[in-house]
Amino acid sequence: MSISQEEVRRVSMLARLEIDEGEIASLTRHFQEILQYFNSLQELDLEGINPFVMEGVEGTPWREDRAVQWDGRSEVLSGSPRREEDFFMVPSILGEEG
């Protein structure tokens, strides 16, 4: 499997992570190298293996769904870079493409 520079640009948009044009070539090379390691995996016989069940791992422990009072609300809000009263502020959303 190989990967193109165009794909690296597409992935950076998906990840909401801007990268400089100058970084694209080295990132593409990095992807190729990682995927080379991956190639050996595809030679294994994986027939009938459930990828979602970890053997020997106990299931998710259940607990009662009980409301607990928490006093950290104002501390959470005070960590916000832009805030108006009890709301997080963001720049304009409408009219944007992407």
Place this chain on the structure above:
Amino acid sequence: MSSHGLSASEIARKVRAREFSVTEIVIDSLERIGSLDGTLNAMITIERDRALERAAKLDSALASGEGPGPMTGVPVIVKDNMCTRGIPTTCASRILSDWKPPYNAAVVEDLEKAGAVILGKSNMDEFAMGSSTEHSAYGPCRNPWDTTRVPGGSSGGSAAAVAAGYVPIALGSDTGGSIRQPASLCGIYGLKPTYGLISRYGLIAFASSLDQIGPFARTVEDLALSLNVLARPDRKDSTCSSSERPDYLDFLKVGSLSGKKVGIVREFRDYDLHEDISRGVEKVLRILQNAGAVIEEVSLPVTMTSGLGAYYIIAPAEASSNLARYDGVRYGLSEEAEDLLSLYLKTRKAGFGTEVKRRILTGTYVLSSGYYDAYYLTAQKVRQIITREFTEAFSRVHTLIMPTSPSPAFRIGELVDDPIHMYMMDVFTLPVNLAGLPGLSVNGGYTSEGLPVGVQMVGPRWGEGEILSMAGVLERELGPARIAPGGLADEN
């Protein structure tokens, strides 16, 4: 008289016996940090005033007859990816540089409840991604045995802090070797417990199906003491086991290993190992054998050939998902932008370092439409085979022995531009995370240049006790971990 170099268990005993006050202990530790950390850079945040204030409180509680906890007076350091209420928690990233968590991680609560005094937060690879503690927004941490070399990573600051004698116990987190590899490079003990043994509530997530918190220490007794304090069910972490934990100190009473079988993993010999590391493994095997253990060769063929490939699909995939939360809106760094999309793009560009970006992009790629089945699902299936290989091995032996890292500490800058080579540093540790098992790095001697050599012991799920027993037998032969000079020429 200085308390420098005492183990946590000794400190707790001496504080109980009033040989030292908590304040004296904390001052000694802070002085050690003050004299060495300008060179080592193991710390991101030092909470001097807070620690002294807490020490004074503990002293007055003791004076008024209050019963001490199992760690009363023990100074500890916590990796900077564990939340500490009101104390900066940066993950060594620009994106969290000003962030103060509104709550404590479960392990922080547990340490304090046991009477420990947190002195500060340790340096690390950004978001725990790395094997050298060079990928830090706060500059590289240095190895206390040779300050031109790395301490390993990602929990390099915690490892260096314990090795250099800042504190007897520090916490790290281990996603693919981030406790064991730096323990190995710094010549101390580093334990990654079974997935689900210790609550991760308040640990900033990297790869949630792999991350686990664990202790660094210079004695096996201190590891057991740490587990006694930290291992418990927690309703705030749904992956934390609800089973009762044993008293881990009980496992140290074992004197003989007769009836115990130790597996030596055959495939590690196929790797290009530093000869002193092979020698370290042989030395550990010999001691275990002399103590009565039977050594048997064990094979983990898929694990040793495909572990790395599976890990570098699964870990970045989970990281790309976990790190999506850093968006410049609710906390952390936020760049000025005209619209929401630009806010995300610019903030994340400015906030994350090179290695974190690499992993986010790799993870986003393997999870993206059209590739998910080919990469992520295949890697998860391989993970099942790896787990089965370990299960099969543990039906025959009680523990497995292999190197922790293929090489001793490398020079700062040597691998930083060669990510794949850097990833290879975790080739023996990351399969243990994929299978959710406990692994301990113990010191197996030193190279001719005086660099520590680590040997890894791996146990079955919940097999911490078994590993601690064997490590205890080793320690009686080899002695506790030595304290490193930390850049001071006149010591050691």
